[in-house]
Amino acid sequence: MPDIFILTLISGIFVATASGLVGSFLILRKMTLLSDALSHVALPGIALGIVFSFNPLWGGLVALFLGVVIIWLIETKTTLATESVTGVLFVTALALGALLIPEQDLLEAFFGSVEKITLNQLLFQTIIAIGIIVLTLNFMKALTLFSIAPDLGISIKISPARMQLLILFLIALTIAIGISFVGVLLISALSIIPAATARNIAHGFNAFVIASIILAIITLTGGIIINHFYEINPGVAAVLVSSILFGLSLFKSRG
Amino acid sequence: MCGVIVGTHPLVSTPSLQPNALQSLVRDCFLLYQESFPRVHPIFIDSLPNRAPKSLGLRSTTELPRQCSLFQQFKYNHLYSIVKMKSEPLLKVDNLAVTIGTNHILKNVSFELHKEQVLAIIGPNGAGKSILLKTLLGLFPLSHGSFTWAPGVTYGYLPQRFHIDHYLPMTVEEFLRLKPNPKYSLSAVLELVEIERSWLHKNLSQFSSGQLQKILLAWAIIDQPQVLLFDEPTENVDVVSQKSIYDFLHHLQDTLGISLVIISHDLNVVYRYANWVVCLNHAMTCHGEPREVLSTQTLSELYGDRAFFHHHHFDHHA
Numbered sequence: 001m002p003d004i005f006i007l008t009l010i011s012g013i014f015v016a017t018a019s020g021l022v023g024s025f026l027i028l029r030k031m032t033l034l035s036d037a038l039s040h041v042a043l044p045g046i047a048l049g050i051v052f053s054f055n056p057l058w059g060g061l062v063a064l065f066l067g068v069v070i071i072w073l074i075e076t077k078t079t080l081a082t083e084s085v086t087g088v089l090f091v092t093a094l095a096l097g098a099l100l101i102p103e104q105d106l107l108e109a110f111f112g113s114v115e116k117i118t119l120n121q122l123l124f125q126t127i128i129a130i131g132i133i134v135l136t137l138n139f140m141k142a143l144t145l146f147s148i149a150p151d152l153g154i155s156i157k158i159s160p161a162r163m164q165l166l167i168l169f170l171i172a173l174t175i176a177i178g179i180s181f182v183g184v185l186l187i188s189a190l191s192i193i194p195a196a197t198a199r200n201i202a203h204g205f206n207a208f209v210i211a212s213i214i215l216a217i218i219t220l221t222g223g224i225i226i227n228h229f230y231e232i233n234p235g236v237a238a239v240l241v242s243s244i245l246f247g248l249s250l251f252k253s254r255g
Numbered sequence: 256m257c258g259v260i261v262g263t264h265p266l267v268s269t270p271s272l273q274p275n276a277l278q279s280l281v282r283d284c285f286l287l288y289q290e291s292f293p294r295v296h297p298i299f300i301d302s303l304p305n306r307a308p309k310s311l312g313l314r315s316t317t318e319l320p321r322q323c324s325l326f327q328q329f330k331y332n333h334l335y336s337i338v339k340m341k342s343e344p345l346l347k348v349d350n351l352a353v354t355i356g357t358n359h360i361l362k363n364v365s366f367e368l369h370k371e372q373v374l375a376i377i378g379p380n381g382a383g384k385s386i387l388l389k390t391l392l393g394l395f396p397l398s399h400g401s402f403t404w405a406p407g408v409t410y411g412y413l414p415q416r417f418h419i420d421h422y423l424p425m426t427v428e429e430f431l432r433l434k435p436n437p438k439y440s441l442s443a444v445l446e447l448v449e450i451e452r453s454w455l456h457k458n459l460s461q462f463s464s465g466q467l468q469k470i471l472l473a474w475a476i477i478d479q480p481q482v483l484l485f486d487e488p489t490e491n492v493d494v495v496s497q498k499s500i501y502d503f504l505h506h507l508q509d510t511l512g513i514s515l516v517i518i519s520h521d522l523n524v525v526y527r528y529a530n531w532v533v534c535l536n537h538a539m540t541c542h543g544e545p546r547e548v549l550s551t552q553t554l555s556e557l558y559g560d561r562a563f564f565h566h567h568h569f570d571h572h573a
Contacts, residue, residue, distance in 0.1 A: 152412070
């Protein structure tokens with residue numbers, strides 16, 4: 001039986017790969033704030049998992065999917081201002097989640113905890129991560145075009161509404177599998193900061209995506225390792241690692 | 256452009272001539288004609304049915320629908336009269352109307368686009384020209400009427416605005432490879448739009464808007480569309496590169512036989528390149544050949560009473 005720490009690291013590498021990949025589209029689509037807000041929706045679902053003692057991963061996933069459908073409906077079917085509605089909705093979700101979760105578990109839900117992850121959960125996370133990676137690579141060209149020039153996408157029959165839904169679902173899945181590592185409040189950093197860093201250093205698109213993935217892996221495994229040896233929440237450690245990398249990338253900006 | 260009537264000499268039409276002799280005579284004329292004007296497709300016009308040799312792909316008068324409208328001379332004025340070839344149009348727009356929210360953006364728009372035709376859409380700002388183009392791409396739902404692309408027609412699109420985020424990490428090569436089903440190799444398409452190979456590895460954000468438009472053109476034609484929809488930019492593009500874009504389009508039309516739908520704000524361009532004009536100010540106010548449509552009267556009706564043409568003309572030389 002391999003050490004649970006090694007298994008956690010391996011699962012973390014897959015989760016980080018998915019995060020880095022999806023994160024690069026978040027940066028291109030300028031959806032970073034939306035994904036940040038969306039991540040808060042997971043909290044009530046996690047709360048239900050904790051209260052009724054089932055795997056919080058599933059609770060978070062269901063809550064996130066609900067959030068995605070709501071955003072998508074608001075964006076495509078109504079004339080409401082998406083930003084303000086999502087803002088209200090997600091802060092409300094955060095408050096509800098914080099109310100439901102027992103106080104001793106709240107800090108872990110916010111900032112992540114590696115110790116409580118079960119073997120089952122690691123397995124599910126890894127499988128979902130592989131699913132995200134396959135799905136994203138499969139729609140790579142369409143997603144890229146939709147992100148950089150939606151009009152051109154339309155001209156070759158890429159439906160913006162469908163692509164938006166796909167991106168939102170990818171975000172939801174990515175958030176759901178990363179939450180146990182880095183927590184609800186810092187999860188979006190796992191997607192956003194590596195991609196933002198990669199954009200600072202990459203010249204071409206392929207290089208950008210690959211750099212984003214590598215940086216996400218360094219970030220998450222760094223967080224898990226630091227958490228293993230020091231008494232620092234993995235989410236906090238990971239965000240600090242990635243922020244340092246981002247700071248360094250500012251010195252080496254592409255020409 | 257369309258087709259050309261290859262009429263037969265009265266002598267040839269005499270029924271006394273043997274069908275075989277007639278056919279070989281027509282064939283000779285046709286080949287001679289094709290040699291001189293390789294891009295023009297002759298249509299055989301004759302008063303008697305079934306005399307056009309089918310092997311040449313010629314058509315007799317009786318096969319041409321009755322609504323076939325005669326064009327005035329366009330290019331080969333002194334030699335032949337040109338007819339709009341009434342084979343199936345590539346695009347048929349029929350009484351189209353678009354309503355967004357409670358705003359009636361477009362109504363009563365009807366026109367047809369034929370092979371190798373350059374159709375210009377003109378009209379004042381905010382007349383719904385770009386929306387018309389985007390509607391044809393399928394972006395806006397119709398509130399009335401219809402538009403039909405001929406089966407299997409492929410079309411490319413050059414949008415009016417193509418803002419590249421300054422921070423977008425993407426090379427020209429990566430951008431061009433995003434287009435599915437390319438028919439040209441990268442080097443072939445670069446040659447067509449006269450882009451240097453060294454551009455391939457440069458970042459998109461390094462180019463001026465005029466240069467970006469060339470790159471976009473390469474993107475638009477790399478899969479060899481039969482129709483190109485071009486929404487002319489109103490801003491940010493200098494006159495020189497704008498002129499060269501039209502020269503390119505014209506060149507492409509000549510060499511590839513592409514059909515164009517252009518939205519243009521420059522009536523000089525319409526005069527020079529278009530062979531059909533649709534005037535649009537929410538409704539279609541006129542349509543026809545450039546020299547018919549671009550009269551002082553129709554223009555002042557379309558743009559209001561200001562002397563649009565002069566204003567525009569001087570603008571471009573200022």
